[in-house]
Amino acid sequence: MAYALQQLINGISLGMIYGLIAVGYTMVYGIIGMINFAHGDVFMIGAFIALITALLLSAGGMLDGPAAILLMLLISMAFTAFYGWTMERVAYRPLRGSFRLAPLITAIGLSIVLQNYVQVSQGARVKPMEALLPGGIEVMRDGGFVVQLSFTQMLIIGVTLAVLAVFTLLVTRTPLGRAMRACEQDRKMAALLGIDTDRTISLTFVIGAALAAVAGTMYLLRYGVIDFYIGFLAGVKAFTAAVLGGIGSLPGAVLGGLLIGLIETFWSAYFSVQYKDVAAFSILVLTLIFLPTGLLGRQEVEKV
Amino acid sequence: MKPPAARAHRDMILEVANLTMRFGGLTAVDRVSFTALRGEITALIGPNGAGKTTLFNCITGFYRPSEGAIRLHRPGALPVDLHRLAGYRIARSGVARTFQNIRLFPGMTALENLLVAQHNTLMAASGWAVGAVLGLSRYPAAERAAIEVARRWLLATHLLDRADDPAGALPYGAQRRLEIARAMCSSPGGPALLCLDEPAAGLNPRESEELARLLLEIRADGTSILLIEHDMGVVMKISDRVVVLDHGRRIADAAPAAVRSDPKVIAAYLGEEGEEE
Numbered sequence: 138m139a140y141a142l143q144q145l146i147n148g149i150s151l152g153m154i155y156g157l158i159a160v161g162y163t164m165v166y167g168i169i170g171m172i173n174f175a176h177g178d179v180f181m182i183g184a185f186i187a188l189i190t191a192l193l194l195s196a197g198g199m200l201d202g203p204a205a206i207l208l209m210l211l212i213s214m215a216f217t218a219f220y221g222w223t224m225e226r227v228a229y230r231p232l233r234g235s236f237r238l239a240p241l242i243t244a245i246g247l248s249i250v251l252q253n254y255v256q257v258s259q260g261a262r263v264k265p266m267e268a269l270l271p272g273g274i275e276v277m278r279d280g281g282f283v284v285q286l287s288f289t290q291m292l293i294i295g296v297t298l299a300v301l302a303v304f305t306l307l308v309t310r311t312p313l314g315r316a317m318r319a320c321e322q323d324r325k326m327a328a329l330l331g332i333d334t335d336r337t338i339s340l341t342f343v344i345g346a347a348l349a350a351v352a353g354t355m356y357l358l359r360y361g362v363i364d365f366y367i368g369f370l371a372g373v374k375a376f377t378a379a380v381l382g383g384i385g386s387l388p389g390a391v392l393g394g395l396l397i398g399l400i401e402t403f404w405s406a407y408f409s410v411q412y413k414d415v416a417a418f419s420i421l422v423l424t425l426i427f428l429p430t431g432l433l434g435r436q437e438v439e440k441v
Numbered sequence: 442m443k444p445p446a447a448r449a450h451r452d453m454i455l456e457v458a459n460l461t462m463r464f465g466g467l468t469a470v471d472r473v474s475f476t477a478l479r480g481e482i483t484a485l486i487g488p489n490g491a492g493k494t495t496l497f498n499c500i501t502g503f504y505r506p507s508e509g510a511i512r513l514h515r516p517g518a519l520p521v522d523l524h525r526l527a528g529y530r531i532a533r534s535g536v537a538r539t540f541q542n543i544r545l546f547p548g549m550t551a552l553e554n555l556l557v558a559q560h561n562t563l564m565a566a567s568g569w570a571v572g573a574v575l576g577l578s579r580y581p582a583a584e585r586a587a588i589e590v591a592r593r594w595l596l597a598t599h600l601l602d603r604a605d606d607p608a609g610a611l612p613y614g615a616q617r618r619l620e621i622a623r624a625m626c627s628s629p630g631g632p633a634l635l636c637l638d639e640p641a642a643g644l645n646p647r648e649s650e651e652l653a654r655l656l657l658e659i660r661a662d663g664t665s666i667l668l669i670e671h672d673m674g675v676v677m678k679i680s681d682r683v684v685v686l687d688h689g690r691r692i693a694d695a696a697p698a699a700v701r702s703d704p705k706v707i708a709a710y711l712g713e714e715g716e717e718e
Contacts, residue, residue, distance in 0.1 A: 312564045316557065318546070326544045329501060329502075330532055330557060331532035332529055
């Protein structure tokens with residue numbers, strides 16, 4: 138029981154990270170109908186920028202307390218958002234209107250470019266970082282087993298919920314969000330109403346990248362070790378989450394992320410750690426076969 | 442009636458000059474020229490395949506014409522070359538349109554559809570959405586004003602009680618009216634030119650009657666209208682001028698009564714022996 142509770146806590150905090158990345162996948166898919174396979178690497182970039190910020194702060198002797206974490210988060214979001222914007226501008230916009238497969242291939246190419254760029258510029262070795270928020274609170278004690286909710290996990294859950302709340306507000310309550318939904322439903326019509334669709338798409342990439350940066354920073358704080366390759370696995374899992382939740386659906390992405398996080402954690406806790414990725418990806422296969430629209434996805438209606 | 446010379450420049454809103462649109466070997470619009478006057482309803486009629494919708498698509502930036510020019514004239518401003526502008530800039534210069542097959546945002550409510558149309562005004566007021574999230578700046582006031590405009594047009598189109606229903610769930614006639622309302626919201630103070638592609642298609646006689654009344658109201662409000670329509674009852678009743686296209690060419694351009702008795706128009710609609718000439 139206590140063991141299961143601990144796994145639940147671990148699973149939720151991991152799932153939140155997947156959820157944040159999955160939102161980026163699903164948003165881009167919603168607006169231009171393309172899977173941005175480089176999105177996982179944007180998450181990796183976010184983690185690296187947070188790490189670099191932390192090292193700079195540490196060199197100045199200021200790596201301490203919530204202000205430092207907030208600064209890491211904000212700087213990572215700002216720079217990663219810029220990466221997102223550049224990516225769309227350089228790699229995807231020129232291909233808009235070409236055949237469907239073209240941007241997909243570019244996305245895979247871009248993913249390789251980003252990985253190698255970080256490998257060359259930052260080195261291939263894993264980068265460790267000291268724990269910024271050691272300790273936690275004891276939730277429950279069952280015999281010898283202590284269920285612990287670490288401060289980092291609390292931070293992850295808190296920050297993710299706050300970021301998602303702001304994001305939801307942005308999409309449902311603001312003209313930018315309305316423009317994004319309009320572009321999603323009928324891009325040409327949106328343009329006819331005076332919406333600058335190119336700019337709206339750019340902003341979608343920017344917001345998606347900023348969310349991935351939050352995920353990257355949280356990942357860094359939680360695991361303390363990153364390398365240039367973390368984006369691949371995290372990206373594919375977040376993609377699985379987006380598909381499971383129903384690609385194109387924002388609440389679906391978060392729900393899918395949580396489920397993948399929980400499945401992965403419980404699988405490693407009760408069955409085998411080595412096969413945790415197999416468990417997560419089997420979900421992708423099963424979803425695609427039996428529930429292609431996902432849990433919260435809309436049925437695709439083809440219109441002529 | 443005004444003499445043709447006086448028609449030429451003074452009151453012009455839209456000028457189409459030698460417009461040609463080719464799709465590969467097919468010439469859908471062939472050197473068509475006409476003008477639409479400010480404050481008038483200009484109807485564009487012709488048999489199926491005459492090139493009416495293609496012409497509309499050129500005016501609203503869906504297609505880039507192969508040749509020729511489309512200019513929007515607004516009082517106190519330089520003429521705008523619509524054929525050179527990107528789609529969203531055409532909308533911003535004051536041209537709005539509706540579609541033969543309705544193109545609302547089906548997943549958004551009727552009210553939201555009208556708010557999307559006011560995107561530019563709202564976006565400017567919201568300080569790039571940052572203000573809207575934080576509840577700061579002039580945004581709340583701007584949004585109230587936008588909702589007010591939207592409510593006015595919902596009222597005018599008898600849709601006020603359906604404001605919060607998804608647009609896709611509205612009955613057909615209501616969707617047609619909502620599309621017109623949305624076009625009317627797309628520029629502050631209403632668009633300069635409203636292009637309607639078969640607004641009466643699929644409407645019953647009572648609904649057509651209401652539509653005609655709505656269009657006259659819109660004209661009285663200061664918006665000029667360019668109208669494609671097959672329902673001759675509506676066309677003859679509300680149009681100030683009728684331009685007739687056939688096989689991509691302009692075959693008549695006159696007042697409704699004159700067009701109705703024009704032998705070339707009758708021939709185009711009823712078919713004629715030796716049409717090839």
